[in-house]
Amino acid sequence: MEQETVFKRIQEADMVLVGLGEDFERWGQLRADPAWRRGRDGLREAGCGGLLPAWTEYGARRLGQKGPGDALDRLASLLEGKNYFVVSLSMDSAVSSVEAFRGRLVTPCGGVRDKQCPNGCTGTVAPLVEADRDALDSAFGKLFEGTFTPEDLPDLGRCESCGSRMVLNNVYAQHYDETAYLDSWRQYTGWVQRTLNRKLLLLELGVGLQFPTVVRWPFEKIARYQQKAFLCRVHERLYQLPEDLAAKGCGIAQNPIDWLEHL
Numbered sequence: 640m641e642q643e644t645v646f647k648r649i650q651e652a653d654m655v656l657v658g659l660g661e662d663f664e665r666w667g668q669l670r671a672d673p674a675w676r677r678g679r680d681g682l683r684e685a686g687c688g689g690l691l692p693a694w695t696e697y698g699a700r701r702l703g704q705k706g707p708g709d710a711l712d713r714l715a716s717l718l719e720g721k722n723y724f725v726v727s728l729s730m731d732s733a734v735s736s737v738e739a740f741r742g743r744l745v746t747p748c749g750g751v752r753d754k755q756c757p758n759g760c761t762g763t764v765a766p767l768v769e770a771d772r773d774a775l776d777s778a779f780g781k782l783f784e785g786t787f788t789p790e791d792l793p794d795l796g797r798c799e800s801c802g803s804r805m806v807l808n809n810v811y812a813q814h815y816d817e818t819a820y821l822d823s824w825r826q827y828t829g830w831v832q833r834t835l836n837r838k839l840l841l842l843e844l845g846v847g848l849q850f851p852t853v854v855r856w857p858f859e860k861i862a863r864y865q866q867k868a869f870l871c872r873v874h875e876r877l878y879q880l881p882e883d884l885a886a887k888g889c890g891i892a893q894n895p896i897d898w899l900e901h902l
């Protein structure tokens with residue numbers, strides 16, 4: 640489908656539901672870098688998978704890789720004045736940093752903003768403080784240079800209930816504490832309920848098959864059952880739509896970051 644047509648659909652929609660996927664994280668560009676890959680494997684082996692989103696942002700910064708910030712700003716300006724909501728699988732802090740998304744964003748996978756008890760003790764989710772960010776940077780510096788040992792794991796403080804070392808609050812934590820996003824999730828489901836009989840555009844950008852139950856399948860379901868819905872799916876490889884949605888959507892075989900730049 641022509642880009643002007645999608646642009647027109649955004650303009651004409653009463654409501655726009657945006658799904659952001661893993662293409663809005665930076666590891667795609669980093670996979671070729673041996674230092675970053677070695678660090679990723681080291682963190683996984685040490686059972687510290689929860690640090691991976693932060694490691695990815697660190698690696699991108701260190702290697703001077705561009706994040707998704709510009710594409711997200713472009714998206715926000717396209718949606719200016721529209722009634723929209725964003726559900727993001729991306730854990731990149733660039734997504735939660737978009738000022739215009741405030742109050743219209745849910746990040747069910749968590750990210751690098753908060754920490755929690757690794758054992759899931761209740762009520763431990765808290766935002767990272769500067770000392771935590773310094774601890775992460777210092778540990779990642781060693782990881783990047785290959786001098787990292789398990790003693791260098793970042794100290795993000797201790798859980799007040801069980802005394803364990805805190806970890807980042809995201810889906811890779813062993814006992815992911817989902818309370819941090821529940822309020823915005825309630826906002827999101829309420830918003831979706833109000834799309835009934837409205838001209839709804841579903842804009843699914845770079846969403847693969849890692850967590851299909853959060854965006855991909857629900858978006859298909861909404862497109863299927865809501866008469867006035869249209870699903871626009873942008874992905875380099877996984878752009879196809881189910882056959883029964885052929886008349887109610889379009890698949891665009893492109894990287895969503897590039898696509899947004901030219902929309």
Ligand SMILES: [Zn+2]
Pocket residue numbers: 756757758759760763798799800801802803
């Ligand atoms: Zn605890």
